[in-house]
Amino acid sequence: MVTMLAAIYVTYFAFASLSFNVAQQQQSLQYVDGYRSSCKFHQGGNFNLILSAPHGGSLMPTDVPDRTQGGCRRPGSSCTWIYNDACLDGRRCATTTVQDTLSGEFAENVAEELNSKYGLKPFVVIGKWHRKKVDFNREINEATLNHPEAISAHQSYHMSLEHAINQIQQQYGKGLLIDVHGQGVGNFTMVGYLLDSDLLNRDDLQTTLGTTTSIEQICSLSNRTECIRGQTSFGTIMEKNELGIAYPSMAHPKPGNGTFFQGGYITRNYISKINAIQTELPYDMRAGSYKLLNSKRYVRALIDYMTVNNLLKT
Structure with missing residues (x-):
């Protein structure tokens, strides 16, 4: 363990010694819009990290109906998700449409810090349409209410993710997908590995x-307790990089009985091909006065985490 943790500092020394020259050479990351500007992406990655931010968008195309009406559950059946279903013979199924304020900007700041300071260009996919129009972190029926324009937007986002994952598989063999979200439950980060609070407790x-x-x-390389909330866990490494409280971590191993987001569709859908973590960030971290400083700390945490877990490849 000591050897693994020491690797962090060796890596930092190497990156820090290059950072001045790198900063002089790097240009800002260039993004390309997806279908009808529903999302944007940077596919010119030069290492094995993907940043995804599906819920920060604010664009509201008027020809795409809001998802606020939800789906319809008829007696004896599960919810169906059709945008023009009056649901006169059933009950409405609720959808979540709240925006994760400035989560996309935070992901961009993280990407730019990786690029400008360390010369590391992540693959990036960021939602631009508001969640009322399409939810990139839900399966396609609930995400779009089966409206054709929303379907095309959803497909655009996930085609970009799949392209990045395939590139990483081909070039590096393994990698990490970080899905960036925001939450208003409390001033702490929820680190989602698909384990719910009952299991984490x-x-x-x-x-x-x-x-x-x-x-x-x-x-698979260590005990699960160590992997999820030990010294090499992302929550512990976030806390060591002055990013506040994170659940689960060594200092805060159990989320207790409060709300805990364990990871959604994006985290679950791609784990056969890539490691994935959902981070639910508090408002102050992603949108407060120190959001740029926090993005720099988040970058250090990412480099630490990928290094100590033998994941970082360029």
């Missing part, structure tokens, strides 16, 4: 082996 996470995490490639 257990004393021994080895008892959760029946549930697949979103970082099985990483967890």
Whole structure:
């Protein structure tokens, strides 16, 4: 363990010694718009990290109906999601449409810091349409209410993710997908590995082996308790980089009985190909007075995490 943690400082020394020259050479990352500006992406990555931010968008195309009406559950059936379904013979299924304020900007700041200071260009996919129009972090029926324009937007986002994942698989063999979100529950970060709060509240996470995490490639190298909330876990490394409280971590191993977001569609959908983590960031971290400083700290946490878990490849 000491050897693994020491690798962080060796890597930092190497990156820091290059950072001045790199800063002189790098140009800002260039983004390309997806379908009808529903999302934007940077596909010219030069290392094995993807940043995704699906819920920060604010564009409201008027020809795409709002998802606020929800779906329809008829007796004896599950919810169906059709934008023009009057649902006169059923009950409405609720949708979530709240925006994760400035989560996309935070992801961009993280990407730019990686690029400008370290010469590391991540793959990036960021939602631009408001969540009322399409939810990039839901399966396509609930995400779009089966409206054709919303379907095309959803496909554009996920085609960009899939392209980035395929590039990483071909060039590096393994990588990390970070899905950036925002939450208003409290002033702490929820680190989602697809383990719910009931599982995380257990004393021994080895008892959760029946549930697949979103970082099985990483967890296979150590005890699950260490992987999820030990010294090499992302929550612990975030806290060591002055990013406030994170659940789960060594200092804060159990989220308790409050709301905990374990990871959504994006985190779950791609784990057969890549390690994935959902981070639910508090408002002050992503949008407060120190948001730029926090993005720099987040970058250091990412480099630490990928280094100590033998994941960083360029």
